[in-house]
Amino acid sequence: MCRHDRDRRSDRQDGPRDPGGAADRHLREPRAARLFRAQRVHGTRHPPHASAAGGGARHGGRGRGARGGRHGGGGPGSGAHAGRTRGVLVQGQCGASVLIVPISYLTRVVEFSATHYIRRADWSDERNAREFARAATEHGHRYQCRVTVKGPLVAEAGGVMSLEALDHLLADEITGRLDGRSINEALPEFAPGRRLATGEALAVYVWERIAPRLPRGVTLHAVRVQEGPHIYSEYFGEP
Structure with missing residues (x-):
């Protein structure tokens, strides 16, 4: 040739x-x-080399069939394994x-209307008004709550978790408890003398309710509670 x-x-x-x-x-x-x-x-x-029969002269040895010789092309790409x-x-x-397996995030947004007030039971009305202003008296918001979960994205499973299961969980723990109600009355955690019904505290509360109920392999990444177009609170599970 x-x-x-x-x-x-x-x-x-x-x-x-x-x-x-x-x-x-x-x-x-x-x-x-x-x-x-x-x-x-x-x-x-290991790019493919020529077969042992054709490559013996190139390596200075004689052709010895598929097995080759010790010095005549017995490297990773020679003989029967050529081209592998x-x-x-x-x-x-x-x-x-x-x-x-990629880790993916799924966020579901729910909305509800609720009232609340921010007032310390051990303070006088005057001090509460001075400290919290209009928030010391009961008032309402159209809340928006965003819950983000994360987990391995397995294509055969259809996503991070069942959206139907997540919706059921959020309805049970958030909208079903709070929509059309007073947060201070509906949730014992926010009764007078306990937690103040702030957006920050509500985000922590939602985390505490949602995280233990997620399926195995799925974890809660973030909870965001928005009280209006220009204010929201977030919680990422830090102690």
Whole structure:
């Protein structure tokens, strides 16, 4: 075989492994960060060499069939294993090199109308009015509560958790308890002499009610209680 023909054959063998080729770009480009099932991704650490019969002279040894000789092509890419590549199973982003399951976040927003007041039982009316102003007397809000949960995103399971189950939980612990009611009267935790019915305290209360009831593998990430268009409180579970 002439040198020109041999070079062309070499080009055909190595072409698909060109780092600039379409297959390689598919694995490396950032925009290819979509989710897919676990599959084998081939590495390029050991590119294929010529077979032992054809590569014996190149390595200075004689052709010895598929097994090859100790010094005649017995490396990782020779003999019966020529052309094999190492790979790992991945799930998640294209191009990952370890088995991963993406962590995703799901936020559900519920709304309710409720009244409350902020007043300390051990203070006089004058001091409460001075400290809390109009909030010391009962008044109402159209509350918006955002609950964010997180967990492994398993495509076969349909998401982080069942949306129907999350809706049932929020209705049971938030809207069913508070919609159309006084927070101070509906929740013993906010009765006179106990917690002040602030947005911050309400966010902590919601966390305490929701977190223990989430399914296994799902955790509560954040609770946000919004009293109006320009004010909200958040809690992330810190002690």
